[in-house]
Amino acid sequence: MNLQQLRFVQETARHNFNLTHAAQAIGTSQPALSRGILELEAELGVDIFVRHGKRMLGLTEPGKAILARAQRVLAEVQGIERVTADFRARDAGELRIATTHTQARYVLPSVIREFRKRYPAVRLTLVQGNPRQITQSLLGREVDFAIATEVSDELPEILTIPAFEWEHVVVVPNKHPLLEKPLTLQTLVRYPIITYVEEFTGRRRIDKAFADAGLEPDIVLAAIDSDVIKTYVALGLGVGIMADLAYDAGRDRSLTALPAGSLFGVNHTRLAVRRDAFLRGFALTFIELFAPAVDRKLLERLMRKDD
Structure with a gap:
């Protein structure tokens, strides 16, 4: 053999x-x-x-x-x-990350900027996909990390590390009628809705909230990209429901965001890694930059197969 x-x-x-x-x-x-x-x-x-x-x-x-x-x-x-x-090249190598568009566009830039300052010789590869695709990439050892809200924490081969919490916002054009009254599911359901496709960015929480209230929203457009949602809201096609981290008041001046955490709950973005993976020093640094609350010693202990 x-x-x-x-x-x-x-x-x-x-x-x-x-x-x-x-x-x-x-x-x-x-x-x-x-x-x-x-x-x-x-x-x-x-x-x-x-x-x-x-x-x-x-x-x-x-x-x-x-x-x-x-x-x-x-x-x-x-x-x-x-x-x-x-040991041959402690500060050089490659780090491969599979993630969703929202994380790649709105969360990772600041992390990657700092990481590149510390490890300029490390090649970074970002692979975008839906949560199922990025989880399969991790299971197949095609990437080192998977980053998404919907990464499963129930697969025995994978260790998931909570990084941060976020909530949904409802985005509307400035001077929209929704800005004049308290935001409820009952008022929201009166308008056409633009939000994420079913696999992405807390969509299941949105669907569950309406279903639990006995309401059926009119979802006229579903997208994987927060920028697409904002574009069609600005055109007047409907009311948007998206991640708060994708809204920037300075950049999105034609839109107003209404906090909707009380309607749809809190979401958790996680970084996932295979339990049998060997993490080089720069990979551990990336995790610390992305999830500052994680202690490196705790991470190394959790990665051991006998724990």
């Missing part, structure tokens, strides 16, 4: 049992990958994959257990490689 054979198993499963794609991802040939898997199965005395002819259809029961352990072994190997890289 060798590490390359374990990589063959991992990549085959990761690429939905397509041997051609798995071989390309590793940089080998499809026959070499097939041969390596067959040799590993012969050595272990069990079939790892369910086959129909030459096609692989899935994992056998022992194959599922083998894959889980292979992933842990390869993660440890990657950790060893990154430890040595950390």
Whole structure:
């Protein structure tokens, strides 16, 4: 048994049992990958994959257990490689972050500015997507961190770190009738509404608040981008519901924001990292910049597998 054979198993499963794609991802040939898997199965005395002819259809029961352990072994190997890289070049490397548009546009710029001052040799990559996509990127080890409000804190492979709280605001054109009366769900539901798509930025809280009140809002436009919401509110298409962190009174002078935390509750933005990840010094610094209340020693203790 060798590490390359374990990589063959991992990549085959990761690429939905397509041997051609798995071989390309590793940089080998499809026959070499097939041969390596067959040799590993012969050595272990069990079939790892369910086959129909030459096609692989899935994992056998022992194959599922083998894959889980292979992933842990390869993660440890990657950790060893990154430890040595950390000592060779403590202030250089790459940090990959998956996040939503709102976080990338309104929250991360100040954090990244400070981070770049401290680590100018570190390459930063921002990957934007919806919460499901960025969580999958983290689970697939394509990124180091996932940052979003909707990152699940129930996945055993992931440690989620609360960073900050935020609330929704209702944005309307200046001199809108809503500015003349107390803001309630009952008054809000009388107007067409522009807000986020269902996966994004606390939309579930918005839907739940209206449903609990027995109201059905007329959502005329749903977007992933707070700037899009503000653009169409300014055009008079409807009333916007969005994250307060996306509203700037100086920049958004044609709009007024009404606090709506009492209607839709408090939201929590989290930074997520794999529990088996090795975090280099600059990665820990990034977490401290993004979530200042987190103690580095506590973070390192939480990351240990036996905790």
